Each structure stands twice: as C-alpha cells, then as structure tokens.
Amino acid sequence: MNTRIFNIDETNIDINIIKEAGTIIAGGGLVAFPTETVYGLGGDALNAMSSKKIYAAKGRPSDNPLIVHIARKEDLPFVAKNISDKAERLIAEFWPGPLTMIFEKTDVVPMETTGGLNTVAVRFPSDRVAQEFIKASGGFVAAPSANISGKPSPTSGKYVIQDMDSRIDMILCGSDAVIGLESTIVDMTVEPPMILRPGYITREMLECVVGNVDIDKTLISSDSQDKPKAPGMKYRHYAPQGELKVVEGKTESVITYINEHLETDRKAGKRTGVISVEENTDRYNADVVKNAGSSDNIEEVAHRLFDILRSFDDEKVDIIYSESFDSDGVGSAVMNRLLKAAGHNIIRL
Ligand code: TXA
Ligand code: MG
DSSP states (O other), rough: OEEEEEEOOOTSOOOHHHHHHHHHHTTTEEEEEESSSOOOEEEEEEEEHHHHHHHHHTTOTTTTTEEEEEEGGGGHHHHHHHHHHHHHHHHHOSSSSSEEEEEEOTTOOTTTTTOOOOEEEEOOOOHHHHHHHHHHSSSSSEOOSSSSSSSSOOSSSHHHHHHHTTSSSEEEEEEEEOOOOOOOOEEEEESEEEEEOOSSOHHHHHHHHHHHEEEEHHOOTOOSSSSSSSGGSOOOOOOOOOEEEEEEEOOHHHHHHHHHHHHHHHTTTOOEEEEEGGGGGOOOOOSEEOOOOOOTTTHHHHHHHHHHHHHHTTTTEEEEEOOOOOOSTTTTHHHHHHHTTTTTTEEEO
16 A cells, blocks of 8 residues: 655644545545654544554554544544543543543444444544644544554654555654653543553542542552453553563662673673663663663653664664663653563562
C-alpha cells in the first residue's frame, strides 16, 4: 500500500489535508495522527471493518480493545452509557487532555472496536491537529498507539513512518508529543473508580476531584497472579530489541554495579547502553549513554523515555541497563512502562 505522508504545522493547519484524512477514515481507511500523549493509528470507531484493519496493521491481538477518540464533550453519550457524576467532574477538570475513561458502551460501538467487551474507553485529546482530524472524520476515531505491537509507542512522526509506512493510507506528522507517555486510563464502571494504566494524570490529581480512586493491583506488583484489567497491560510492551535490565538501589551502588557489568558485556562483544539521570551520565562507560533528564524532573523523564528506548534500536545496542526512578506521581507511569519494557527484569541491590 502507498502511504501518503504529510507534515502538519500545528500553528497553521492545512485544512485540505485534514479533510482528505477525514475522507479516508469515512471510507474505512487508516490514518496516523499526532496527540499530546503519543501518535495514534486511527480508523472509524463505528466501523467494525476499520477496527479489524487497525489490528492487522499493528499486528495486535484482537482481544485488546481500542480507545475511541472524540473532539467534543457532547459526543460522549453517543458511545457511552451511565455517565456518572464523578465522570462528569473528571471531564470538566481534565478534558481535553491525557485522560481515558471506561464506560458501558452503547449499541453503535461494534464489538470489534472494544475487543469483545461491553465497555468502551473514551478520550478527548487536547492536541489541535488531533481535534481537527477527529471532527473531519465524523467525530469517533478508534486509535491505539501507532506502533507495531510490542514496540515503544511513537512520540514523533519519524517513528510512525518507521513502523507504519506502506501499512496504512496516510500519516499526519505534527510536532513531537508533548507528554510522551500514553494517557491515564480510569475505569468509571466500578466504585470507587480504578486506574487501569498510570499516566500523566496521577492518582493524586484524580483524588483531588472525586475522592478515593483505586489502582489495579497487578500494575504495581510484578508477582501478582491476577490478569491486569486493561487487556493491553498483560502484553510485553515498549520493549527495545536489546535486553533491558532495571537496576534499583543507592546511587553509588547502582553506578558501580552497572559499570562492572558493562565491562563484562563489552568483553563478550556486546554493544552496551545505559539510561541515566542527567546528574550521572558522565559516570558510565557504555557505548551509548542516554540522558533521561534531571532527577528532580520526572515529567522530563516521562517525555524522553520512549524516544530513548527506540533510539537504542537505531544504535543497535544489545544490552541496556537503566537506573530506577522514584515512583511518586508521574513516576508511577514511568516505572510501569520501564518495567514492562524490561519484562520485569529488575535487579534490586
Ligand atoms: O494516550 C493514549 O491513550 C494513546 C493515544 C493514541 O490516544 N492511545 C493508546 O492506545 O495508548 P492503546 O491501544 O495503545 O492502549 C489502549 C489501552 C490498552 O491497554 C487496552 O487494553 C485498554 O486501553 N482498553 C481499551 N478499552 C478498554 C476497555 N473497554 N476496558 C479495559 N481496558 C481497555
Ligand atoms: Mg499501545
């Protein structure tokens, strides 16, 4: 398939390109588009065939439901039922923005979009290109992250092109994702509401608006036997091609441990990499050392993480050691993605 690729300037959106993208979606095709979290791979959420095509383009298991993206709050009741007072309060506070909520679905949403579930995940992104594209597409765009299943979610157009060129009809390349991690997902069909995927909107921020919020226990304990409640969270994700290990402990011990192992790995002929906070980057003897940002700015780490994981593939790194991050606030989303990328390969010193 010939994929048409367009650069879109957020400050001067070419409405003709957006219209064309909308026509592709209405005709059952697929278009990748920027959002503030990560790039999405969009299809018509109300068309079962489009959702099937999305699974095929990503190589994604079809029991893993898609998020329905809207661009007007008033469109929510068309796809979702029993919208609670708490949900209304979260909408007022966080939409448009990086928060996805799960509701009971209405009959217009096909089971192909929800992976066979009676619930639907809905998000209203704040990115302007995304909003114009969703409106031009009829208002309801099903979109997973625009990566091949298992790879890190794309935070810039160049990664979407790497994964999706010749698999979909069009790619809209906007600016790099400002947040860089996927949205927080909250299940509003249970009481209290439950976080199924941590993100930029933290538990504390949600609790300020609606009181007590639970978190799916399987997300914080790697030993749990239970399956995560968001089907997508059970798959190994975000993984670079090289082997990734997370090392946790006091700073000095972590640096010593990693340097000792880098030495051994290099003798064995491996190309090595490290993910480090800015303060420590000079202290590692790896082939590639990536600066994840300052240790007191976890938002920066969140913003850079997927880009760093992807760049190790470009640089053909065989083994990667990462420092561990404080899991308060947005740190819980960072550690959730990092540990998944590492297949829970964590070394505690
Ligand atoms: O930030 C984001 O959310 C990005 C951008 C493109 O909007 N999208 C995204 O989609 O991350 P995806 O498909 O990569 O992740 C969606 C997650 C999966 O883990 C899926 O299992 C879960 O949402 N999910 C979707 N619908 C659900 C439902 N009805 N019940 C439980 N989990 C659901
Ligand atoms: Mg994804």
